[in-house]
Amino acid sequence: MNSKIKSVHARQIVDCKCRPMVEVDVVTEDGCLGRGCAPTGSSVGMFESCVLRDNNPDEYHGLSVHKAVDNVNNIIAPALIGKDVTRQKELDQIMIDLDGTPDKRNLGGNTIYSTSIALFRAAAKASHQTLYNYIAGGSIQTVPVPSFNVINGGHYENLTQPFNEFIIMPYGASSIYEAVEMGINTFQELEKVITSYLGYKPVVAPSYGYASPSEDPEVNLNLMSEAIENCGYTGRIGFAFDCASSEMYDRQTNTYLLKGDRVSADTLISYVKKLTEKFPFVFIEDLLDEEDWESYPKAHKEMTCTNLLGDDFIVTNLERLKRAYECNALDGFILKPNQVGTITEALNTYEFAKAHNLIATPSGRSGGVIGDVVMDLAVGLQVGFIKNGAPRSGERIDKLNFLMRACDLTPGCALADISPLLKF
Structure with a gap:
């Protein structure tokens, strides 16, 4: 050779x-x-x-x-x-x-x-070898549970929803095939539920989920719960937020946007904590600004019903993850290799997380591609769950097909059991 x-x-x-x-x-x-x-x-x-x-x-x-x-x-x-x-x-x-x-x-x-x-x-x-087996150092045993970005926040003509992504995760699926079907069925049912709520069909948002029908996060969660119930999946699908709070943070006033008002970090933490006590949240991502080192440990201490993950806060950077671990700020991070710039650096950050019992959640980017290497990493590293995006555009569907294909091609491969990671 x-x-x-x-x-x-x-x-x-x-x-x-x-x-x-x-x-x-x-x-x-x-x-x-x-x-x-x-x-x-x-x-x-x-x-x-x-x-x-x-x-x-x-x-x-x-x-x-x-x-x-x-x-x-x-x-x-x-x-x-x-x-x-x-x-x-x-x-x-x-x-x-x-x-x-x-x-x-x-x-x-x-x-x-x-x-x-x-x-x-x-x-x-x-x-x-396939890249995922090359990463795994042999045959894979599991594929991760996919999650689906179904409602997108941001600035719209008549409202601003500060939380960036409202996510569903079929943690109770028996196989990757059922997990994909559960996510797609719920996403499609949600369109009907939102249409009934608004009186007209929801707009497709830039990240391919539905444009947020409300500036109130709890309204969106109730609509998602209704869609899940209509599909018969109650008790088998959990929620997640990507708050992306740096996008809505005002550095001059040190405040966050929430339901049309500017609020303190403590108020935001308290509000989201109550949501995690009412709804089954698998994780909350980027709850606070990427430089809010003072508030993250508070949030982590108070929010016991979910996993707190960092994306913009960590940017797959080993030194930032070490600092977050030392101040007990998080349960894990979002693994996006392009944030740090090389495969080696991304894997170094992953290895630190693994060694310290932190969750690593691979994710694509909004400007995605067919054949994203993040899927090989997700499968090869044998993580519990991943972020797939909305089940609507080709590069996002490709990620779902990747999981089903990898499972089918590997005898004995199963859907990862993430029940040990759930806190609700």
Whole structure:
């Protein structure tokens, strides 16, 4: 086997929201191809690795990525060609050193991450394994429970819903096939329930869920509960929030938006705590601002009926997760490798979480793609549950199909049992 890198080549393509992104091909001397691209999010933490764009207003409104493509072809490629593709840590470190900045600002986090994925996939190909089995170090035993983003918050014409995502999770499903069907059936039934509530069909939101019918989170949860009950799934589907509170946080007044009012962190914590005592919440993500280190430990201490996870708060950064663990701020984090910029750094953060009994929840980004590497990570790392997005657009459906396919192709594979993680 000759696993030395023969070529590294990048191009510009577009994500599901028609925003340009970098795609990289890595080919070994044996002809093994690995391909990677870097989706980006809508809710982006201030500590994420830099997404390098051209800022040319004449092309894609400034979002083109030709500089990033050139950085791969002219700077990264010469440094990697001839190296052994299976030495992921060394190759990622070469790119980190070439960039020389904490947030990968020189070459671009999207540049480095796309290359890192391509290297990872080429290494799996060279070993004649699926990437998820390559990650697992053998055959997988389970696939994670999917979760579904069904109602989207944000600013709408007649209201603002401060919580970004209202999520359902079929934790009581007997198989991945039933879990997918439960999520889809509930999502489709929810449209009817919201239509009855509003008197007209809900709008499709930018993240493909239904636009929030109310600025009151509890109204949305009641509508979701009604849809679940109509489908006969009560007691088998739980809830989750991605609050994305940094998006609605006012630094000058140190307040958060809630039902049209500005409130303190303590008030927000108290309100969400009551919701978790009334509804079956699997997790609450980004309850507070990404720099609210003072309030997160309070929230974690008070909210005993759910798991508190950090996304923008942690940005898959090992040092931030260590700090959160030391001050007892969280139960876990959202694993988004592009936030930190290489597969190696993302896996280092995951390993710390695993060693300290913290939950790691892989998630795609809003600007998703077919064949997102996050699914290989989710299955290969054998996590309990993941974030899939709304069951509506192709790249999100692809994630569901990935889980069913991986399960079918692996004799004895089952849906993960997440009952030990539930606190309600």
